[in-house]
Amino acid sequence: MNSEQRKIDKKLVLEYQSGDKKALVFLVKRWHKLFCEKAFYILKDADAAKDITQDCWNIIMDKICDLKNPESFGSWGMRIVYTKSLDSIKAKNKKRNELEYYKYEQNIAEVEEDDKEQLKNKLLQTIKKLPKDQQIVIKLFYVEDYSLKEIGDILNISVGTTKSRLFHAREKLKSILKKQLL
Incomplete structure (x- = not known):
């Protein structure tokens, strides 16, 4: 922009700062198209560029009185x-990153649910490989949530025997699952 153009801008800004509202109309006529072009160049979206330019004019109107160097x-x-x-x-x-992160989190949750379901099915299959007395103790303790004493009462065995069956059932489950993973 040459010095003549800067002088015109300086004159219009000083007039506006002095209270002449018409000076702003001339500034808008001089600069609006250039502001829109600059915004479009950056945004690559005509509607967004117009909106940004309008927002910028609001900022300019609010702050023009504080402009120290009018030219x-x-x-x-x-x-x-x-x-x-x-x-x-x-x-x-x-916003796009937040949406992608949310989508990613949803996918992870779905995969984890699928993994949990597969793990649960695998565990149930493995429990079926245990001897009947151990299967019953595992199911009563972990599925039905009975205490060791209650299991002993149900099966008519001592608490010590219940503990022993539960221990051996867990150990056998561990060894079967390790073999399956290797």
Whole structure:
């Protein structure tokens, strides 16, 4: 931008700062298209560029009275457009990343559910390989949630025998599962 253009900007900014609201209309006429083009260049979306430019004009109107160097209006305004455009891209990327993370978490949860179901089925298959007395103790203790004393009463065996069967059932399960994994 040449010095003549900067002088025009300086004059319009000073007029607006002095209270002449029409000066802003001329600034908008001079810069709006360039601001839109800059926003579009960054965003690659015409509608988003127009929205960003409109937001930038609101910022410019709020802060123009604080502009210390009126002839730098063009570069100052362009900087606002540039910054707002980048902020828009960052916000879109953040939202996209959040959605992708949510989708990833959902997929992980589904896989974990599938894994749990497969593990549960494998464990039930393995329990069926145990002797009947051990199967019953495992099912009563872990599935039905009975205490050792209650299991002893149900099976008419001592608590010590219940503990022993439960221990041997767990050990046998461990060895069978280890063999299956190797």
